Amino acid sequence: TQTVSQSDAHVTVFEGDSVELRCNYSYGGSIYLSWYIQHHGRGLQFLLKYYSGNPVVQGVNGFKAEFSKSDSSFHLRKASVHWSDSAVYFCAVSAPSGSWQLIFGSGTQLTVMP
Amino acid sequence: DPKIIQKPKYLVAVTGSEKILICEQYLGHNAMYWYRQSAKKPLEFMFSYSYQKLMDNQTASSRFQPQSSKKNHLDLQITALKPDDSATYFCASSQDRDWGGSEQYFGPGTRLTVL
Numbered sequence: 719t720q721t722v723s724q725s726d727a728h729v730t731v732f733e734g735d736s737v738e739l740r741c742n743y744s745y746g747g748s749i750y751l752s753w754y755i756q757h758h759g760r761g762l763q764f765l766l767k768y769y770s771g772n773p774v775v776q777g778v779n780g781f782k783a784e785f786s787k788s789d790s791s792f793h794l795r796k797a798s799v800h801w802s803d804s805a806v807y808f809c810a811v812s813a814p815s816g817s818w819q820l821i822f823g824s825g826t827q828l829t830v831m832p
Numbered sequence: 833d834p835k836i837i838q839k840p841k842y843l844v845a846v847t848g849s850e851k852i853l854i855c856e857q858y859l860g861h862n863a864m865y866w867y868r869q870s871a872k873k874p875l876e877f878m879f880s881y882s883y884q885k886l887m888d889n890q891t892a893s894s895r896f897q898p899q900s901s902k903k904n905h906l907d908l909q910i911t912a913l914k915p916d917d918s919a920t921y922f923c924a925s926s927q928d929r930d931w932g933g934s935e936q937y938f939g940p941g942t943r944l945t946v947l
Contacts, residue, residue, distance in 0.1 A: 750934035751934070752934045752935065754938075760940060760941075761836075761922055761938035761939050761940045761941050762875075762922070762924075762936075762938040763938070764935050764936065764937065767934045767935050769934070808874075808875060810934070812934045818863060818865075818880055818882075818887070818888075818926065818934075819865070819877040819880055819888055819890065820865075820867075820875075820877060820934070820936060821877065822874065822875040824874050825874050825875075
């Protein structure tokens with residue numbers, strides 16, 4: 719059984735700050751990891767994904783995430799946030815075989831203060 | 833132009849009625865999905881389809897029936913509606929299975945309220 723844990727329900731930072739949104743997963747085999755962003759009242763937008771290779775993956779709008787097998791983590795980072803980054807961020811896992819369903823964490827609400 | 837269209841955007845229904853949620857994607861993808869988002873369960877996978885064939889069904893109730901009349905269509909029929917069905921329903925699509933469906937594109941959602 720795959721599980722995804724996002725320990726922080728809310729994160730508040732100021733514009734220009736760096737931010738790290740945490741994601742830990744539990745799964746015994748190979749998995750795909752991804753991050754999605756959901757602005758208020760909108761659908762989800764894909765940010766980035768990882769399966770193998772370089773553990774640091776670059777996404778859109780300056781986001782990047784780092785995979786750690788030892789920590790079972792896939793944390794999302796941004797060096798300098800903008801007010802428009804305020805949204806809910808979801809970490810997700812999916813398996814190479816099967817139905818390709820995304821299993822999502824509970825989400826982290828990021829609020830960027832001016 | 834929107835790449836994934838969901839209709840209607842808002843839907844109000846009475847308990848016991850039946851509704852159909854429409855989804856069309858114009859990304860050329862061969863896999864389509866339905867997810868549900870509510871206050872109780874943030875994002876919950878319901879169905880996945882590939883080339884119009886059901887791949888997985890994680891919905892316990894047979895009241896939820898996906899319908900795929902074309903490769904780029906995946907509608908969701910819900911019968912005998914209950915207040916607990918109130919949620920936002922998202923349609924999504926992805927290109928192929930090489931990435932395990934990890935890169936999915938979501939529609940804007942249909943917000944269903946059952947009175």
